[in-house]
Amino acid sequence: MSRARDALPAAPPIAAIATPPGRGGIGIVRVSGLDVAALITGIAGRALAPREATRVSFRDARGALIDSGIALYFPRPHSYTGEDVVEWHGHGGPAVMRLLLARCVELGARLAEPGEFTKRAFLNGKLDLVQAESVADVIEAATATAVRAAARSLSGEFSREVHALRDALIELRAYTEATLDFPEEDIDLLREGDVRERLASIRERLARVLARANAGVALREGLAVVLVGAPNVGKSSLLNRLVGEEAAIVAAIPGTTRDTVERQIEIAGIPLTVVDTAGLRDTVDVVEQLGIARTRAAIARADVALLIVDARDAASDDAIEALARELPPTLPRVVVHNKCDLAGVAPHVRLDGGEREGVSQSSREADCHVWLCALTGDGVDALETVVQRIAGVGHAGEDAFFARERQLLALRDAATHVERADAHVGADPPPVELFAEELRMAQQAIASITGEFTSDDLLGEIFSRFCIGK
Numbered sequence: 001m002s003r004a005r006d007a008l009p010a011a012p013p014i015a016a017i018a019t020p021p022g023r024g025g026i027g028i029v030r031v032s033g034l035d036v037a038a039l040i041t042g043i044a045g046r047a048l049a050p051r052e053a054t055r056v057s058f059r060d061a062r063g064a065l066i067d068s069g070i071a072l073y074f075p076r077p078h079s080y081t082g083e084d085v086v087e088w089h090g091h092g093g094p095a096v097m098r099l100l101l102a103r104c105v106e107l108g109a110r111l112a113e114p115g116e117f118t119k120r121a122f123l124n125g126k127l128d129l130v131q132a133e134s135v136a137d138v139i140e141a142a143t144a145t146a147v148r149a150a151a152r153s154l155s156g157e158f159s160r161e162v163h164a165l166r167d168a169l170i171e172l173r174a175y176t177e178a179t180l181d182f183p184e185e186d187i188d189l190l191r192e193g194d195v196r197e198r199l200a201s202i203r204e205r206l207a208r209v210l211a212r213a214n215a216g217v218a219l220r221e222g223l224a225v226v227l228v229g230a231p232n233v234g235k236s237s238l239l240n241r242l243v244g245e246e247a248a249i250v251a252a253i254p255g256t257t258r259d260t261v262e263r264q265i266e267i268a269g270i271p272l273t274v275v276d277t278a279g280l281r282d283t284v285d286v287v288e289q290l291g292i293a294r295t296r297a298a299i300a301r302a303d304v305a306l307l308i309v310d311a312r313d314a315a316s317d318d319a320i321e322a323l324a325r326e327l328p329p330t331l332p333r334v335v336v337h338n339k340c341d342l343a344g345v346a347p348h349v350r351l352d353g354g355e356r357e358g359v360s361q362s363s364r365e366a367d368c369h370v371w372l373c374a375l376t377g378d379g380v381d382a383l384e385t386v387v388q389r390i391a392g393v394g395h396a397g398e399d400a401f402f403a404r405e406r407q408l409l410a411l412r413d414a415a416t417h418v419e420r421a422d423a424h425v426g427a428d429p430p431p432v433e434l435f436a437e438e439l440r441m442a443q444q445a446i447a448s449i450t451g452e453f454t455s456d457d458l459l460g461e462i463f464s465r466f467c468i469g470k
Helices: 037-044 094-106 116-123 129-140 144-154 157-177 183-191 193-221 235-243 286-301 316-324 380-390 405-425 432-450 456-464
Strands: 014-017 024-033 054-059 065-074 084-092 223-229 261-267 270-276 304-310 333-338 348-351 368-371
Touching: 014 094, 014 116, 024 094, 024 116, 037 054, 037 065, 037 084, 037 094, 054 094, 065 094, 084 094, 116 129, 116 456, 129 144, 129 157, 129 432, 144 157, 144 193, 157 193, 157 432, 193 270, 193 405, 223 235, 223 286, 223 380, 235 261, 235 270, 235 304, 235 333, 235 380, 261 380, 270 380, 304 316, 304 380, 316 333, 333 380, 348 380, 368 380, 405 432
Parallel strands: 223 270, 223 304, 304 333, 333 368
Antiparallel strands: 014 024, 024 084, 054 065, 065 084, 261 270, 348 368
């Protein structure tokens, strides 16, 4: 574990209002410290029984009544932070909460910094860093699926996968470094199939964890989906169908949409920002030109592009190619053939290979074609499934971990070092020292995820983004 977690920090108690700003039925002031007995007596006038809800009167320095409510006392180490924790549950008025917080400060506490309660829980070994970060993720989750993914990380499921990877790397490192004192056996060691099998197992496990973490990023951050196409192909109709309301004006007059229209929706628990755009075409209309410029700006910000064409258009291949030229080469795209009912074609999905089949993961690497009717909604469910797969979230995100960018970078860094280690095994003669060093670097990258090797600067940045009182 990190050096900061070896002992309880010698710090004064901290206090904060733990409920949101504004008026409410109940307000909570939370206090955590190594010894809060004097503070408890100073407010409640008596000691509190551990882990029992006690009705008390909250008193100021003169003994005057501030409020009456419930007090809860959790002695260390069996508390959220690992320190003595007391919570004062009073009436949820801002003035009452401020008076109660001021009284805690008078009795020796200081105002807590953002995330400091959870930071102390981490430093005192109550949570690892993945779980600590997941506390904020649960609070900020925008969808029910996202809440479940964040709770999965908070419960330790992500951490257990990370620890399994770390243990596998440690075991392989020990196996390798135990032979470094016997140079004549080193080459034989790395040529043994067992080493490659162990590396292959680690790589597969890393890939699975990374896929689940990437899915969690989609649940956490959502996707920006831009609708791109020529005028009158049904972009606004598709937006209205996805949103479930008349968000954009639909008319037969080309150029009706002059500006981008954005709406928030949810598909399989993924928050999506769907952006309807002005039709791309050559025009002398100055206002329409401004709209087309905004279309290109929306494309630059997008995570996914839906290229919409008229299913009846005999020149749709040319239209698709023209639209594709407007997109960054790495931007995932789905070709939507709208008005399939008028073309006499049933709704279906086709991959670039040409075969008709259900949506598969391969649609993330190649254009996927969806035939639908935005007006009736036929085939829109298939489009939603395609977008879901592009986001990497299958089966409603049931396996996803909520992941932060630093965690993804650490997993990718570990995967790179494992790949390099595997390359050393194939060298002739194999450089055993370099092989062992790559394993060490992979282990260090993995350990940084849960905070076993984490700088104080990084901890400060992580917890500064939390809300005060948590």
